[in-house]
Amino acid sequence: MEHLNTRDAVTPDPAPDLHEEALQVLRRLVGREDAVFHEGQFEAIEALVSGRRRALVVQRTGWGKSAVYFVASLLLRARGAGPTLIVSPLLALMRDQVSAAARAGVRAESINSANATDWDNVRQRLDEDTVDVLLVSPERLNNPRFRDEQLPELTRRMGLLVIDEAHCISDWGHDFRPDYRRIRDLIARLPGRGEARVPVLATTATANQRVVTDVVEQLGVDSDDDVFVLRGPLARASLRLGVLRMPSPASRLAWLLNHLNELPGSGIVYALTVSAAEDTAQALKDAGYAVAAYTGRTDPEQRAELEQALKDNQVKALVATSALGMGFDKPDLGFVVHLGAPSSPVSYYQQVGRAGRGVDHADVLLLPGTEDREIWQYFATTSMPDEHRARAVLEELERAGGALSVPALETRVDLRRTPLELLLKVLAVDGAVERVGGGWRRTDQPWSYDGERYGRVAQARVHEQNLMLDYENTTGCRMEFLARVLDDPQAAPCGRCDTCAGPWYPTGVGEQARAAADSSLRRVGVPVEPRTMWPSGMDRLGVQVKGRIPAEEQCGGGRAVARLTDLGWGGRLRELFSDREDSAGDGPIDSDLLQAAVQVLAQWGWTERPIAVVSVPSRRRPQLVRSFAEGIAQIGQLPYLGELSVRGHGPLTGPGGNSAYRLASVWDQFAVPETMAEQLQSAPGSGRQGPVLLVDEMADSRWTLTVTGRALRQAGADGVLPLVLALAG
CATH class of the missing domain: 3.40.50 (Rossmann fold)
Structure with a gap:
């Protein structure tokens, strides 16, 4: 595993023609003739284009990871390569990436649940070789029609594979998704040796060393070369962090009612549950604030409208759950406030990293709650597969002798729809079941419950929760704490947070705001x-x-x-x-x-x-x-x-x-x-x-x-x- 730290990186005499060609592509992409590469960007592009290597780029949000894969895609296309396949986790991320690609002259398309009417047209364009970049979700890799009809041809022709938000591959990542484990199998099917090998790029802004090691191991499967790892400093100079303890949900809401307008620009208020987000949004609306709730219950069409409203500063804030996270890009986002803490510092850093990308100053404030640990425990237990229920699902599929739909399975095993679908994904990644027309069926592959692995993951989750409590209580620099948790070797005091420079936020709450909060929460x-x-x-x-x-x-x-x-x-x-x-x-x-x-x-x-x-x-x-x-x-x-x-x-x-x-x-x-x-x-x-x-x-x-x-x-x-x-x- 080769590591390159961008602060002390030295470009090893790159081919001048490639550097100049890449620079011209970059300038066309960004529309500026004076544009130059950030430290490390060209090195990653060169590894993909000249070396056809597998690479992991861990850089803070806003560094320009998308520029790496767009430039590399166009350079590879110019050399006769097929389209780039980007595996991207969220519709919001796809929308932004397709729009950015179009502005830059990259012919990009996506296949996802929100554009089903366009699928035939996209397939035709792929057949005509007029698509430079195709974006799909990890779940799409297991869609029977896509998996059986499109993916084999894409794999044969693919010029570059990109895994965005690659920490999702890892059990240890804060947002692990079972379908991401399927990517390892996709990588193993790509030519990894000789002149025909397909370069692979994984990118993320939030990965500690354990996640990096896990992702590198999966990237390196069946390859004859080390994985190129580019890791830069993660701390962002524009962020000013703080933690303010309040005695109750009413006092936290009262603080927000009192001081939201004092926060710079427009931003995001995060809540841990859908109800909390909706209640908070309603209370702020009643107080005259231009806000809206954004949760897992928000319709996809409305999500796009709300994202655009925030980008256009038509609202002061979106009051959101983690549904608004990866992929949302607003460079001038002025603040992020959390009503209740996420369950890990890595997850917290990923969310606060939405702010301050393109501005010199952004405020980040955490208002932790006494109920946080109950909520962490609930989500932690619902995400772990249960051996008894897994075996019950497998036995029913075996007994059926063919495909069963999820509703049909529900009458055979006592599992609710969402955890049942998650369990089927886990079993599918393990190879024990497969999704086919008409539902799911049992394969002939034996299956055993990996209790040791799930035990390790459960212990890691508890450790992350304790680290989050340590962040709340630290007397040292908060940005340095987050950077160290992410194993950033360049972690250092920021000089701006509330422990470095003293509280920068008001701590008082007016009686009117307190009364309004009490009234709202007693509704x-x-x-x-x-x-x-x-x-x-x-x-x-x-x-x-x-x-x-x-x-x-x-x-x-x-x-x-x-x-x-x-x-x-x-x-x-x-x-x-x-x-x-x-x-x-x-x-x-x-x-x-x-x-x-x-x-x-x-x-x-x-x-x-x-x-x-x-x-x-x-x-x-x-x-x-x-x-x-x-x-x-x-x-x-x-x-x-x-x-x-x-x-x-x-x-x-x-x-x-x-x-x-x-x-x-x-x-x-x-x-x-x-x-x-x-x-x-x-x-x-x-x-x-x-x-x-x-x-x-x-x-x-x-x-x-x-x-x-x-x-x-x-x-x-x-x-x-x-x-x-x-x-x-």
């Missing part, structure tokens, strides 16, 4: 949408339902006090439903939470007022649910008809699991007591017509509410309106 009332369709394949689980739920058996739209992930009431509810040994456990509902539920009822806006209250029996918190229902009934002057009864052993599973299994676990497990049914079947004209308020502690899959509501409707209730304390997710 209650989240819709609980009714289920209208049964999951497919329920007959396999012994439940004879399918299609649409009859209207006369459906619940109406319900309400929850708040989501568990909300910034305001979410914290109280997470504590209430915690399984920790030091949690309060079961007990009567407290008056504040009951009043919050009353407030939800007051603003509901129903067309018919409920005529009675019924509760769902709870195993874990019977006092909580019963006192909740009785309190609502008393305050609303409604009769409390009691609890539904439980048949047999009751529901078979707790929270989690996929939709089909959740329905099967509660199906036919509740009944309407005879006395309750008599009250529901009162004769017309008796004043007993109207919906029943159905009270429960939490809505997760919503199948408990659907099944109990159906039972009440069948027993004579005119309608059922669910009311719960918490909405999961």
Whole structure:
């Protein structure tokens, strides 16, 4: 492995003709006749074009990694090479790269989920050899049609392979993606020896030495040459870092309400969850700020519009989750604020690196939260494959003897859609399954669970979390800390951060902002949408339902006090439903939470007022649910008809699991007591017509509410309106 550090690099007498040719291409690309290469750029280009080598470039965002692969692509094309294939992780990144390439005269196309109508035209242009650069996602490499029809020909003709955001290849990278592991197999199929070898370039702005070593190992597979590694200093002189501790979510939001306009230019406010981003954006909008939420729930078309709005400074900030990360390019981004800390310094540096690329000054502030570790733990556990479930998936595919779709698999294994799809990707990369027309099928390749590897990764994640806490508490230079975590040998004090030069940010919060934050976070009332369709394949689980739920058996739209992930009431509810040994456990509902539920009822806006209250029996918190229902009934002057009864052993599973299994676990497990049914079947004209308020502690899959509501409707209730304390997710 050859390393080149750009600060002390010496160009080894490059071929003058190649240097001049590359320089002219660069100047055409950037549209400036005085443009020159940054340190290391030409060395990387020369390694690819003259040496046809495999190379890893680790340079801070804004250094010009895209210039390396665009210049190299055009030089290789001029020498008769085929198109460059760029594997890029995000649609935003593809949009920016295709636009930049077009401005520079590079004929670039992309094949992704957002431009399906253009695929035939792109394929035709590839056949005509009028595409210089093709961008695809790593997931596209496993698309059956692309993998079987386009990729073999692309591999045969490819002039250069580029892996952007290459830290995603590594288990140790902060944003590891299973489909990136597929790239190693693609590299192994390329000619790696002799004159016909295809050069390969991997690029990233965030990689410590462990990630570098892992990526180099994968780049070097089946090659007769060392990997060329170009690694530059990662610290950016324009960034001014700081950490401000606030005692609560309300105080953090109040600080933002008070001081957002004092931050330079426009920027990004990062939150750890979708709910936190949406709540924060709403509070800032209510205060008159031009902001918008940008999360995994944002439609792809709207994401492009919001990205452009930020680039054009039409908004002060996007309040975003990590969905806005790699690939977003705004050189004059003035600030990045985090409400809650990411789970690793490497991930944090990747996000704050969005700021200060093309300006002399940008502010970066972290407002950590006491709930950060809970959120880190949740995401860490959901990303690890489970051996028992993996084997269950493989056994069902073997039993099927052919392809099964994901919905069909859901009725055979108790896994929700997103983790099931992630597990299938992991198994596909391991070679145990393959994606084909009609779904997924088992291969004949044996599979074993690599528990040792996953254990190492889990330990690494914990280490990264502890490093993030160390960053928050360090008394040394914050930029130097981040650079050292990234194994930058040139890490040094920056002289600008709050530990080097003292706090540069205001620490006070005005009473008006504090009151506005408190009011915003005390907002209650989240819709609980009714289920209208049964999951497919329920007959396999012994439940004879399918299609649409009859209207006369459906619940109406319900309400929850708040989501568990909300910034305001979410914290109280997470504590209430915690399984920790030091949690309060079961007990009567407290008056504040009951009043919050009353407030939800007051603003509901129903067309018919409920005529009675019924509760769902709870195993874990019977006092909580019963006192909740009785309190609502008393305050609303409604009769409390009691609890539904439980048949047999009751529901078979707790929270989690996929939709089909959740329905099967509660199906036919509740009944309407005879006395309750008599009250529901009162004769017309008796004043007993109207919906029943159905009270429960939490809505997760919503199948408990659907099944109990159906039972009440069948027993004579005119309608059922669910009311719960918490909405999961």
